[in-house]
Amino acid sequence: MSFIPGQPVTAVVQRIEIRKLRQGEHLILGFSIGGGIDQDPGQNPFSEDKSDKGIYVTRVTPGGPAEVAGLMMGDKVMQVNGWDMTMVTHDQARKRLTKKNEDVVRLLVTRKSLEQAVRHSMM
Amino acid sequence: MFCRNQTTRATVARCSALEMEIRRGRFRRSVFLETLQDSDIQKKIDHEIRMRDGACKLLAACTQRDQALEASKSLLTCNTRIMAYMSELQRMKEAQVMQRVARRSSEAGPTDDRRPCKGKVAISDLRIPLMWKDTEYFKNKGELHRCAVFCLLQMGGEIHDTDMVMVDRTLTDICFDNTIVFNEASPGFDLRVELYSCSSEEDYSAGSTPRKLASKLSSSLGRSAGKKLRAAVDPGAGSPTGGGATLLLPVPAVAGPKYHLLAHTSLSLAHVQDNFRTHDLITSGNEECTYWVPLYGSVCCRLAAQPDCMNQQMMSGCLKVKQLGGDPQSSTNVYGVLKGTNLSCYHRQEDIESNVEPAFTIAINKETRIRASEKDPDSNVQSISISNLYGGEEVTHTVSADSRQETHRWMEAFWQHFYDMSQWKQCCDDLMKIDLPSPRKAALVTSKQGSLYHEMVIDTAGDIGTVTDILTRRMQELELRSQLGTSPPWMSLFAESPGRQRSPRLAGHSPRTPRRLPRSPLSPSRCPRPSLLSSDASLTSDSDSPCSTSPCSRHGGLAEPLSLPSSRFRPRTLSLDAKLSTLRGRGYGGALQCSCQPPTSSLTPIPAQRVSQATLSCSSSTSSNSSSEGRRSPESLDSSPFSRPSSARRSLRSMRAKLDPRNWLQSQV
Numbered sequence: 001m002s003f004i005p006g007q008p009v010t011a012v013v014q015r016i017e018i019r020k021l022r023q024g025e026h027l028i029l030g031f032s033i034g035g036g037i038d039q040d041p042g043q044n045p046f047s048e049d050k051s052d053k054g055i056y057v058t059r060v061t062p063g064g065p066a067e068v069a070g071l072m073m074g075d076k077v078m079q080v081n082g083w084d085m086t087m088v089t090h091d092q093a094r095k096r097l098t099k100k101n102e103d104v105v106r107l108l109v110t111r112k113s114l115e116q117a118v119r120h121s122m123m
Numbered sequence: 124m125f126c127r128n129q130t131t132r133a134t135v136a137r138c139s140a141l142e143m144e145i146r147r148g149r150f151r152r153s154v155f156l157e158t159l160q161d162s163d164i165q166k167k168i169d170h171e172i173r174m175r176d177g178a179c180k181l182l183a184a185c186t187q188r189d190q191a192l193e194a195s196k197s198l199l200t201c202n203t204r205i206m207a208y209m210s211e212l213q214r215m216k217e218a219q220v221m222q223r224v225a226r227r228s229s230e231a232g233p234t235d236d237r238r239p240c241k242g243k244v245a246i247s248d249l250r251i252p253l254m255w256k257d258t259e260y261f262k263n264k265g266e267l268h269r270c271a272v273f274c275l276l277q278m279g280g281e282i283h284d285t286d287m288v289m290v291d292r293t294l295t296d297i298c299f300d301n302t303i304v305f306n307e308a309s310p311g312f313d314l315r316v317e318l319y320s321c322s323s324e325e326d327y328s329a330g331s332t333p334r335k336l337a338s339k340l341s342s343s344l345g346r347s348a349g350k351k352l353r354a355a356v357d358p359g360a361g362s363p364t365g366g367g368a369t370l371l372l373p374v375p376a377v378a379g380p381k382y383h384l385l386a387h388t389s390l391s392l393a394h395v396q397d398n399f400r401t402h403d404l405i406t407s408g409n410e411e412c413t414y415w416v417p418l419y420g421s422v423c424c425r426l427a428a429q430p431d432c433m434n435q436q437m438m439s440g441c442l443k444v445k446q447l448g449g450d451p452q453s454s455t456n457v458y459g460v461l462k463g464t465n466l467s468c469y470h471r472q473e474d475i476e477s478n479v480e481p482a483f484t485i486a487i488n489k490e491t492r493i494r495a496s497e498k499d500p501d502s503n504v505q506s507i508s509i510s511n512l513y514g515g516e517e518v519t520h521t522v523s524a525d526s527r528q529e530t531h532r533w534m535e536a537f538w539q540h541f542y543d544m545s546q547w548k549q550c551c552d553d554l555m556k557i558d559l560p561s562p563r564k565a566a567l568v569t570s571k572q573g574s575l576y577h578e579m580v581i582d583t584a585g586d587i588g589t590v591t592d593i594l595t596r597r598m599q600e601l602e603l604r605s606q607l608g609t610s611p612p613w614m615s616l617f618a619e620s621p622g623r624q625r626s627p628r629l630a631g632h633s634p635r636t637p638r639r640l641p642r643s644p645l646s647p648s649r650c651p652r653p654s655l656l657s658s659d660a661s662l663t664s665d666s667d668s669p670c671s672t673s674p675c676s677r678h679g680g681l682a683e684p685l686s687l688p689s690s691r692f693r694p695r696t697l698s699l700d701a702k703l704s705t706l707r708g709r710g711y712g713g714a715l716q717c718s719c720q721p722p723t724s725s726l727t728p729i730p731a732q733r734v735s736q737a738t739l740s741c742s743s744s745t746s747s748n749s750s751s752e753g754r755r756s757p758e759s760l761d762s763s764p765f766s767r768p769s770s771a772r773r774s775l776r777s778m779r780a781k782l783d784p785r786n787w788l789q790s791q792v
Contacts, residue, residue, distance in 0.1 A: 034789040043787035058789050094790040 009086060012118050013078055013108040018069040020103050029097060029105065030064020031057050031071055036090030046074040048112065054078075055085045055093045057109070075109040082106075161215060168208045175201040182379040188323060192271045192287060195380045199319065200284045203275060211280050237539065239310050239546035240437075242430035245557040246314065246390070247302035248399065249274060249285065252419040255292050267291045270416050272320040272385070278305045278312055289323065290416055297416075302558055308428070310546040314390040316422065318404070319382035322413040383414045388422060392548060395428045397555045427555040432543040433463045434554060438536035440529060444468060444485075447508075447519040457482060459522070461536055463554060464488045466509070466522075485520050486511050489544060489551075493537050495530075496521065505530050507537070 020027040035044055037053045046056045055077040060067045077085045080096045088096070097105060136142065178198040185191050269291040276283050285299040305314070386404040394402060401421045408415055431437075438461040445454035457468035460475065467481035474481070487493075492510045506523035507530065524530040544551040 029792045032789045032791045034787055036788070039787055059791075090788050090790065094792060097792040 009078075011078060011110040012114045013110045014070070014114055016066075016069050016071050016107045016109055018065050018071065018105050018107065020105070021065045027098070027100065027103070028064070029066050030061035031066040032059040033077065033090075033093055033097070034058040036093055037087060038089040038091075047076070052076075053087075055088065055090075071107070071109065072111065075111045077107055077109050079108040080105055161212065164208050164212050164215070168205060168212070171201050171205045171208065175205065188380075191379050192321060192323065195321065195382060196271075196273055196284065196287055196319075199382050200275065200282065203277070204282045207277070207280050207282055237542050240431040240539075240543045241307050241309055242428050242433075242547065242550070243304055243306055243557060244278065244308040244312060244314065244395070244426070244428045245302060245304045246276060246316075246424055246426050247558070248423075248425050249299040249301075249316075250423045251297040251318065251386075251404070252421065252423075253290070253295060253297065254417045254419040256417070267293075269323045270320045270414060271323050271380070271382075272297055272318060272416060273382075274299055275317045275319060276303050276305075277315040277317070278308060281305050281307070290320070304557060304559060310392055310430070310548075312391060314426070316388050316390060316424075317384055318386040318418075318422075320385040320414045320416050321380045321382045323380070383408065383412065385414060385416060386418055386422075390424075390426055392428070392550070395426050395550055395555075397425075397427060397553070399423050399425050427557050428547065428550040429555055429557055430543060430547040430550050432540055432547070433551060435462065437461045437540055438533060440533070441472075441525060442468070442533075443523045445521040445523075447521060454521075454523075455482070461487065461540060464551065485509055485522075487537070487540060493534075493541075495534060507534060 018029050020029055033055050035041070035047075035053060035055045039053065041047065041053045042050050044050070044052065044056055046058065047054070057066075057071060057073055057075045057077065060071055060073050077093070079085055080093075081102065083096050085093055085096065175198060178194050178201060182191060182194040182198060185194060269289055271287050272290050273287045274285040276285070283303045283305075285301045285303070288297055288299065290297055305312075384407055386406040388402055388404050390402060394400060401423045404418060404420055404422050406418055406420065410417075438459075440459060442457055442459040443454045444457055444459075455468070457470060458472040458474070460467045460469070460481075464487055466485040466487050468483050468485065469475055469479065469481045487509070490512055494508055496506050496508045505527065506521050508519055508521050510517055510519045512518075522533070524533055
């Protein structure tokens with residue numbers, strides 16, 4: 001999941017569609033994110049490459065919409081509804097996930113096990 | 124009559140009436156012709172004119188912006204110097220005329236004004252703080268607007284300029300490293316500091332556009348472009364017309380960057396100190412000008428002065444010194460040197476060169492009293508008595524010279540010295556150090572001016588890396604141990620709910636979230652739910668201890684499962700915008716009050732769900748109102764038992780937690 005700046009990024013991703021849950025007047029997705037280009041990447045416990053400033057899922061609420069959709073802790077979010085999440089600030093990422101007029105967010109996430117699975121299947 | 128070394132020649136015709144008058148001694152030739160002083164100044168003017176021509180040519184020829192700015196700076200300096208010399212020349216001519224008039228009218232001899240000694244004045248370490256709008260500085264918005272600035276320092280006829288500095292919004296201060304020394308300064312000096320600036324982005328060719336065309340253009344262009352053009356064509360406020368110059372020298376209009384006066388101030392003897400001091404700047408120009416740089420309004424510098432009386436020998440000669448109260452008949456023959464605040468008495472004159480310590484030293488300072496005493500009956504020579512107060516005790520030395528003229532000269536020297544000290548005031552207390560700039564230093568100065576913020580490097584990579592390595596290893600061995608069934612209670616934290624892939628993740632990266640504070644003794648059945656949910660909730664914990672150390676401390680502290688002090692909690696930090704909107708929105712949305720009371724005390728009696736409920740409601744409402752956490756049951760969010768702590772303290776701590784760059788923000792969506 002490391003990248004070379006300026007070079008296109010290739011990753012094996014899984015498409016995860018999360019339907020937001022309405023709780024009163026709040027729409028919740030049920031997970032927490034960490035990271036961002038304005039954050040210190042060295043403190044990210046999930047990233048392999050400690051200079052990766054991407055958005056990672058740090059926590060998934062059990063039973064929440066995210067867990068139901070298949071999101072896992074440690075996933076790196078690559079896109080949200082077509083918006084790139086690899087080069088965003090923390091707040092931009094949060095905003096893109098929490099748009100009020102969107103009921104569904106479609107994420108593209110990547111994780112290490114995915115790559116391994118693909119690699120195993122190719123062998 | 125014809126002298127080669129004079130640049131101008133005036134000839135007086137032989138046998139003319141003027142010559143006859145000169146012969147008769149009525150007029151001095153120098154009244155009509157230039158004196159040596161005048162020719163000196165004329166030479167300087169010629170030199171500066173040549174420099175100016177060179178600068179103009181360079182300006183016309185150069186292509187690089189930096190070169191153009193430097194050439195323009197030297198052009199401005201040359202112009203200022205020419206103006207200053209011209210005005211001085213004018214003043215001297217006027218003085219001569221006045222003198223002539225005075226001599227004709229009265230025979231009064233020249234009044235013997237006592238003049239204070241000259242001195243050296245040095246200004247160094249100029250620093251001008253800037254005041255950028257915080258949006259510009261921190262968020263780095265907008266394109267980088269750069270200006271070239273330099274300082275022009277003028278004292279009397281001496282004009283010096285500092286090096287040019289490029290200013291953009293990454294700088295917090297404009298620093299000029301030059302030390303500038305003025306050598307012939309009188310105590311009533313007036314050091315004028317002027318800050319010139321020039322925008323380094325404008326189109327310089329606009330300066331040469333004829334006025335009419337420029338106004339036509341500016342009216343047809345857009346508002347901002349027209350304004351720029353007009354500013355470029357306008358001669359600007361910075362053209363160096365000296366105040367007293369009555370001779371107008373045509374300033375050649377050149378195409379190229381023009382500097383404008385941005386700020387100025389005047390320094391005098393009152394500002395001299397052996398330390399750094401801050402002085403106010405008078406700024407001209409406003410934000411609309413192209414050459415505007417947001418100044419804080421003050422300038423810091425070190426202004427030091429060394430009057431000649433402090434570092435030169437004012438008087439020296441042989442003296443006989445007798446100390447009153449001592450042996451009445453003994454008087455010592457010494458060689459006395461009056462310098463600074465002391466009269467150093469050496470046994471022999473040669474001792475000074477050989478750097479031998481003086482035999483004794485008599486202080487001559489503001490407290491000293493000197494008077495001529497009556498004639499000594501024995502030697503019929505007047506003597507001088509010098510009295511000082513040494514710690515309450517008055518000590519008097521009687522000093523006598525060989526002859527009456529000598530004594531008179533010594534008295535004269537003492538009076539002059541006192542006068543100098545009274546004029547130079549605080550500069551005579553102690554000798555101020557003036558570091559003459561070494562010519563080699565200029566090469567070593569780095570061209571890039573960094574700001575303080577660039578120098579602060581926060582390197583957390585090293586710490587976190589090693590700690591996380593240690594943790595990985597520990598996790599791996601604990602993983603092994605857990606398979607044997609003797610896992611510590613907090614292992615349940617890292618176990619996902621059944622049905623998930625557990626092991627690869629554990630071996631990988633997930634367990635090392637430093638923010639987990641497991642409460643799992645409550646649920647030894649490996650139900651991670653409450654522990655996971657409650658961990659992020661506390662906002663009151665201190666954010667001082669860096670994340671890297673917290674897991675370690677936590678491992679140690681988990682021996683006592685329930686009595687976890689609140690200080691171990693990691694702050695639940697949201698992004699800055701979210702938090703700020705929280706504080707705004709805290710007035711409404713009471714149900715979403717941050718119940719940041721660390722629920723340690725309430726851990727046992729409250730069922731897991733309630734804990735999760737309460738702690739989850741800690742997250743604040745964001746602008747899109749979506750940061751409400753996932754909850755399993757739609758219980759009422761009234762978490763009043765937890766929302767009691769003072770919100771002010773909490774908000775302060777949460778703000779501090781947010782702004783601490785060591786925290787790695789996590790947001791609940």
